[in-house]
Amino acid sequence: MRVTLLGIIVSVVGLFAGAVPAAAHHGAATFDTGKEITLKGVVTEWIWANPHCFLKFDAKDETGAVRNWAVETQNPVAMTARGWSRSAFKAGDEVTVKLEPVKNGEAVGRILSVLLPNGQSLVAVGPQPAATPAQ
């Protein structure tokens, strides 16, 4: 009984834990801050690395042409604290990416959130979503 109760309490506390301010990126001047676009696409590569992780995916533009996007997040430590992981994406995954593009029109930006095929949403900005995940 006590174990169960502890488990429940830890879970409930976990729900309310975590709230890190949105971390600033280096190079913030490059991005079109405040502009949001949402693209459906297919993952080609997920680079889990410093100084920033980045996701590459193919998506059609308004003319129907496919562009390969490269969109960054924070570093692996910060993303782990948000529940992301090295295995969050694999090539071929269909994803819906909400992103903030760069100002120069290239297919580059930074991720705000990603909707996975299973309905799970990975959020890259704003308050930390939950307690630090244990492994």
Add this chain to the structure above:
Amino acid sequence: MSLHVKRLIVVTAVLSMPSWATLAQTWNSPGLSDQEFKSMPPGGQAPRRDLAGIWDAGFDGIGILEEEAKREAARPPFTPLGEQMAQRNKPGNGPRLVPVAQINDPLSILGDPSGFPRLVMFEFRPVQIVQTPDQVLMLYMFEKRYRVIWTDGRTLPQNPDPRWYGYSVGRWEDDSTFVVETVGMDDRTWLDSSGDPHSTELRVEERYRRVNQNNLELTVVINDPKVYTKPWMARNKLPLRLMPPGTDLMEMIPSASEAQAYQRGISSKTK
């Protein structure tokens, strides 16, 4: 005592436990969550002359946003030489921030070591402090780097050959305050993420005050008369919290190959 009251006591007792108790013996921890950091209880009186343990400065340790603003507000004017040196540095953060493609940060672009004192100004992630009879060792999560602070009574070297992390000696000012003096730092490194420069004549004082069992404060004073017109406080009582024993930390190593991959994948396309 009714079952209801007993349950209430158990609930109260569990909620009173340090929140980090649930984290012990986990692998690959990214550090305390913001909630864990903010809700850390004092944990009792500070042990005498003891800094041992893993300490986490939380979000402020990263040294951007509010901490960056506080640092910039505290920084005195550059000397003319300091102004020239600052203009050469093209940072990705701070008041002289440039677009990604123009950044020349030796840490993020070249994969150079962060160096000291930048290691406690920027990406100051959890640090394990180990005390031996003659040394205090600082084992940093960021870069998986260490520093040796000699406590054997030696004096700092005269005209030292510059090193990325300088030469450090430490002493206990009282039972809860450990003071570290560092000289001989390589001037290729930046002071912080804002591209503030320093010379090899830089002297840094770190002051670690153990407030109680679970809380430590770090104050850092920069003294570099070639670059800054007066000494200044770059960290002012930065709070650190004690992480549970048994915590295994993630690696956070800014490698050159990963920096190149980022430049190819992102930076080069933002010009």
